Amino acid sequence: MTATTDAAAPARLRPDVRRVRAAVMWALLGLGLLVLARYLTDAPGLTSSATWGSALRLTVPIAVVAIGGLFSERSGVINVGLEGMMIGGTWVAGVFGWLWGPWAALAGGVVGGLVFGALMAVLCVELGLNQLVVGIAINVVAAALARFLSDIVFTGVPGGSIAKSPRIAESLPTVSAPLLSGGFGGPDLLRALEDSGIPVVAQFGGILGGLTRDVSLAAIIGLVLIPLTALVLWRTKFGLHWRAAGEEPAALQALGGRVHRTRWIAVLTGSGLAGFAGGYLVLVSQSYVENQTAGRGFIGLATLIFGNWMPSGVFLGSSLFGFSDAVGLGRPETFRALLFVIAVVFVAVGVLRLVRGTRRTAIAPLVLGVVLVVVYAVVPLPSELAPATPYLVTLAVLVVAGTTMRPPAALGRVLRRRTPAG
Amino acid sequence: MTRRVLVTLAGPVVSVVLALLVTTIFLEAGGYSSLSAYSVMWDYGTRPESLVAALNDAVPLYLAGVASAFALRLGLFNIGIDGQYRVAALSGAVLAANLPLPLPIRLPITLLFSCAIGALWALVPALLRIYRGVSEVITSILMNSIATTVVAMLLANVFREGTGQSVGTAIIDEGGRMPALLDLGLGPRSTISGFLVVAIVAGIGFYLVQYRSTFGYTQRVAALSPAAAESAGIRVDRSVLWAMLGSGGLAGLIGLPHILGVAYQYDGTLPTDLMFTGLAAALLGRSHPIGMALGALVLAFVERSSLVLGLVKLPTEVGSLFLAVILISSAVGYYLIENADRRLALLAAVRRLRRAAAGTEAAR
Numbered sequence: 001m002t003a004t005t006d007a008a009a010p011a012r013l014r015p016d017v018r019r020v021r022a023a024v025m026w027a028l029l030g031l032g033l034l035v036l037a038r039y040l041t042d043a044p045g046l047t048s049s050a051t052w053g054s055a056l057r058l059t060v061p062i063a064v065v066a067i068g069g070l071f072s073e074r075s076g077v078i079n080v081g082l083e084g085m086m087i088g089g090t091w092v093a094g095v096f097g098w099l100w101g102p103w104a105a106l107a108g109g110v111v112g113g114l115v116f117g118a119l120m121a122v123l124c125v126e127l128g129l130n131q132l133v134v135g136i137a138i139n140v141v142a143a144a145l146a147r148f149l150s151d152i153v154f155t156g157v158p159g160g161s162i163a164k165s166p167r168i169a170e171s172l173p174t175v176s177a178p179l180l181s182g183g184f185g186g187p188d189l190l191r192a193l194e195d196s197g198i199p200v201v202a203q204f205g206g207i208l209g210g211l212t213r214d215v216s217l218a219a220i221i222g223l224v225l226i227p228l229t230a231l232v233l234w235r236t237k238f239g240l241h242w243r244a245a246g247e248e249p250a251a252l253q254a255l256g257g258r259v260h261r262t263r264w265i266a267v268l269t270g271s272g273l274a275g276f277a278g279g280y281l282v283l284v285s286q287s288y289v290e291n292q293t294a295g296r297g298f299i300g301l302a303t304l305i306f307g308n309w310m311p312s313g314v315f316l317g318s319s320l321f322g323f324s325d326a327v328g329l330g331r332p333e334t335f336r337a338l339l340f341v342i343a344v345v346f347v348a349v350g351v352l353r354l355v356r357g358t359r360r361t362a363i364a365p366l367v368l369g370v371v372l373v374v375v376y377a378v379v380p381l382p383s384e385l386a387p388a389t390p391y392l393v394t395l396a397v398l399v400v401a402g403t404t405m406r407p408p409a410a411l412g413r414v415l416r417r418r419t420p421a422g
Numbered sequence: 423m424t425r426r427v428l429v430t431l432a433g434p435v436v437s438v439v440l441a442l443l444v445t446t447i448f449l450e451a452g453g454y455s456s457l458s459a460y461s462v463m464w465d466y467g468t469r470p471e472s473l474v475a476a477l478n479d480a481v482p483l484y485l486a487g488v489a490s491a492f493a494l495r496l497g498l499f500n501i502g503i504d505g506q507y508r509v510a511a512l513s514g515a516v517l518a519a520n521l522p523l524p525l526p527i528r529l530p531i532t533l534l535f536s537c538a539i540g541a542l543w544a545l546v547p548a549l550l551r552i553y554r555g556v557s558e559v560i561t562s563i564l565m566n567s568i569a570t571t572v573v574a575m576l577l578a579n580v581f582r583e584g585t586g587q588s589v590g591t592a593i594i595d596e597g598g599r600m601p602a603l604l605d606l607g608l609g610p611r612s613t614i615s616g617f618l619v620v621a622i623v624a625g626i627g628f629y630l631v632q633y634r635s636t637f638g639y640t641q642r643v644a645a646l647s648p649a650a651a652e653s654a655g656i657r658v659d660r661s662v663l664w665a666m667l668g669s670g671g672l673a674g675l676i677g678l679p680h681i682l683g684v685a686y687q688y689d690g691t692l693p694t695d696l697m698f699t700g701l702a703a704a705l706l707g708r709s710h711p712i713g714m715a716l717g718a719l720v721l722a723f724v725e726r727s728s729l730v731l732g733l734v735k736l737p738t739e740v741g742s743l744f745l746a747v748i749l750i751s752s753a754v755g756y757y758l759i760e761n762a763d764r765r766l767a768l769l770a771a772v773r774r775l776r777r778a779a780a781g782t783e784a785a786r
Contacts, residue, residue: 129753132499133705137749140698144746148739152452302560384578388571391564398556405555
């Protein structure tokens with residue numbers, strides 16, 4: 001998970017030996033900590049392939065919707081409407097999937113997102129309305145419209161109701177890595193490792209096996225979009241225009257770039273991606289269900305800010321969120337084990353900062369880490385708290401980490417089109 | 423002066439007309455008769471008991487509008503109102519049911535306690551924004567999700583009363599309920615709740631604090647230019663803190679009209695969309711205390727009168743669709759009006775200049 005950590009900044013795109021070495025070291029340290037926690041707290045769920053497989057499935061929609069937000073916000077348009085675009089995606093995906101199958105559902109998701117993307121582009125880029133207002137409005141409109149249209153389209157159809165589309169018959173094919181996890185009829189080496197029960201080896205097999213076995217094609221497409229976005233953002237001419245539109249639109253215009261066109265493309269692409277994430281959710285549950293997005297658009301927005309508007313940061317944030325979500329859905333002892341891991345990491349960060357002499361920044365992680373250790377040791381955690389795991393984890397990480405957030409400089413700033421009347 | 427009044431009035435009117443237009447298009451496209459829908463809604467909505475109900479329904483919307491406007495004055499976007507009012511409503515319900523005091527003491531304590539809990543829930547985003555530089559939007563969203571879990575957990579494990587299917591806190595007795603302000607005697611449920619007074623007090627307080635006090639002025643300066651505010655000796659940090667606390671405190675009141683006036687306990691019937699509808703009221707009324715009140719009344723009227731649609735085989739979602747569309751159309755409406763106003767002013771100026779030029783020409 002740390003292998004692609006900082007592939008984002010322009011100078012860092014080329015693999016640098018030192019960075020690769022650091023990434024490998026951190027990955028090994030993390031693995032070691034997980035193995036340690038798994039045995040110390042007796043929580044096999046922490047490193048089982050089931051947990052890591054569901055972590056991957058839960059990461060994808062959040063990562064994709066956050067990347068969608070990145071497209072819009074890097075061009076200077078605040079996108080609070082991600083949730084609404086996602087809802088639009090789920091609804092159209094439900095219709096398309098019901099009529100024409102799973103691939104059409106994915107395409108339908110994109111279409112549903114684009115509808116609201118176009119609305120946002122017209123209102124925010126062309127007319128220059130308040131972007132927060134338009135975003136909130138899109139969320140509310142999408143939810144109301146989905147229910148209204150469901151009543152017209154799905155009610156009365158066998159298997160459908162006002163809150164649900166008929167079931168999508170098939171699902172997208174899944175793939176597994178060849179040789180390692182039984183892909184293409186080969187042996188399932190990692191499963192054998194996981195079942196061997198040898199410390200370290202079994203956990204390694206569990207984690208890697210969960211990440212490579214039976215992965216849906218939709219998830220792969222979604223994950224590939226992240227490095228692709230990084231490439232476009234940092235390495236292409238459009239990427240330069242895109243960033244300039246978000247940082248200093250007047251300069252872009254002065255140099256002959258077209259701010260409005262760039263923002264249109266960015267907002268539309270972003271909304272399409274948010275809709276894609278909605279389509280992915282529909283494929284997971286095999287039908288459109290009302291309120292299926294369950295605030296994931298907002299979480300995507302939070303991940304985008306958390307990831308500092310960087311594709312790599314978005315990936316890190318969404319995988320942290322997806323993993324803690326998977327742990328929260330699992331058994332209670334896994335949840336406690338995660339608590340232990342986080343406490344150790346926080347204490348380590350605090351000590352590291354103390355040693356480096358930055359006392360003030362060391363207080364928060366140290367205090368939080370010690371509190372978590374005490375909670376872990378003494379307080380019996382009610383299992384009802386588990387659904388809040390990802391939110392609590394993200395909040396805790398923000399308390400410790402978030403200081404150097406830097407949004408695009410022109411975020412929310414409107415550039416008016418020149419009109420004859422002035 | 424007349425022009426200013428006209429322009430102020432034209433915004434909401436154009437917004438409502440636009441929203442009606444869009445809703446009509448959707449209704450007709452869905453194969454329903456929009457005219458019959460509207461006439462049924464109007465007939466039902468203008469009955470006296472519906473009007474009373476709409477007035478009562480407007481109170482939480484107005485409080486939500488004021489709460490969001492309080493933070494918006496500083497340019498802060500308190501999307502955490504959602505979680506703040508749910509946590510505060512639960513605490514208020516528990517306190518009102520368990521405090522062994524007479525009504526005149528118990529009621530104010532309940533209100534203040536709910537305010538305090540709402541403010542406390544808003545404190546986390548405020549502190550993180552000030553000390554860690556994390557946007558209040560992201561932390562508020564996280565706190566909303568945490569509120570959902572915490573409320574469910576407390577309700578299931580700690581405050582649950584009664585047995586069987588009902589999941590709710592203890593019933594609040596007469597001594598903790600909000601008394602009726604006025605009984606119109608039109609049959610059942612035709613009483614105006616005492617929370618109308620709370621809403622009016624909140625509105626006046628909002629006006630005095632934000633428009634007529636030094637604090638409100640510093641908020642305005644800090645919103646327009648943080649750098650200028652800092653150099654003039656205004657602590658922007660502190661402004662952020664107080665804006666969030668004030669907004670959270672007001673948000674703490676939103677759920678109480680339902681708790682102390684309708685359900686008399688915290689259970690699953692507390693409306694969950696009060697924040698967004700309240701935000702719509704704030705946008706429709708341009709964050710002005712009186713404008714927001716009108717906006718809340720319009721929205722509550724639409725919500726109430728759309729309830730009847732189910733009886734005549736029309737989708738009740740028309741009401742929520744209309745509310746949603748009004749959010750966008752209020753933004754578009756104000757844009758159109760302001761543009762038109764600017765253009766008219768420009769034309770008038772040009773005409774004046776021409777006339778002046780002609781005058782000098784003639785004099786020469």
